[in-house]
Amino acid sequence: MPELPEVETVRRGLAPAMEGAVIDLAQVNRPDLRWPFPEQFADRLTGRRVLRLGRRSKYLLAELDGDETLIVHLGMSGRMTVSGDPLGQFHHDHPMPEKHDHVVLNMGNGARITFNDPRRFGAMDLWPSAEVERHWLIRNLGPEPLGNAFSEGYFVERLKTRNTPMKAALLDQRVVAGLGNIYVCEVLHRAGIDPRRTARRVSDRRLAATVPIVRDVLSEAIEAGGSSLRDYRRADGELGYFQHVFRVYDREGHPCPREGCGGTVTRIVQSGRSTFWCPACQR
DNA sequence: GGTTGCTCCTGAATGC
């Protein structure tokens, strides 16, 4: 699942092929993803130059000339890959559209950017660049977890009265923007917090201690993505998700990785989603 | 207003 580290990894992979390049031809192969594409979508993309490829939470933001920004969300199964030969580093070309290739951007530098999303939970929109922070998908997002606004003081104040399980609180994009199911499980394990515990029943001290853990988990995952990106040239043109080694996620029945714990990773379901955690060391 | 559950979708995994 693309969470913040995966989106950042994709951004770093796409940036060299997109920034400064012109979209010679945009191919839009269906009317919608999760929501309809904007009016005249292909026409409004074609001919635009990508000034900068940024990111807000799990959203990619391709700032175009003409004062519009392409907003992209990968949803659950969305991928954005580079093919073609923009910088002389890719060995294979993939000229034929494959199943679920919904949007293809043919760049003037020879790169082809393909958005493929089997489940179509992804989204794209075009929005005035100066107004992106007010876009309906962006405006309610909480602070960036790797930014200064996500402070210990902010987090404690935000959660100390909330009567919701810690799992749900960390998944709430209004609290902190970018965590998904996988990294919430990893954060709570590292923090030693029972995912079922109500936020307001977690001490201020433990809430505060969670903030640097969020930063660490995400930073390490981005770092791991970067290392897998370096292998990309040998990896047959696939620019997608790195394989991160998770300590608890999807490891039901394995021994708890915490040194000396001796517990067993357990799966429960919270608000319809799997939570992996260790009942022995998460309290 | 806070919280919970429903919903979109397809492919992989499971069940009979």
Next chain:
DNA sequence: TGCATTCAGGAGCAAC
């Protein structure tokens, strides 16, 4: 073997 059912999950939204 093959068909039908279940499940996974991001996040907006309706319904308590």
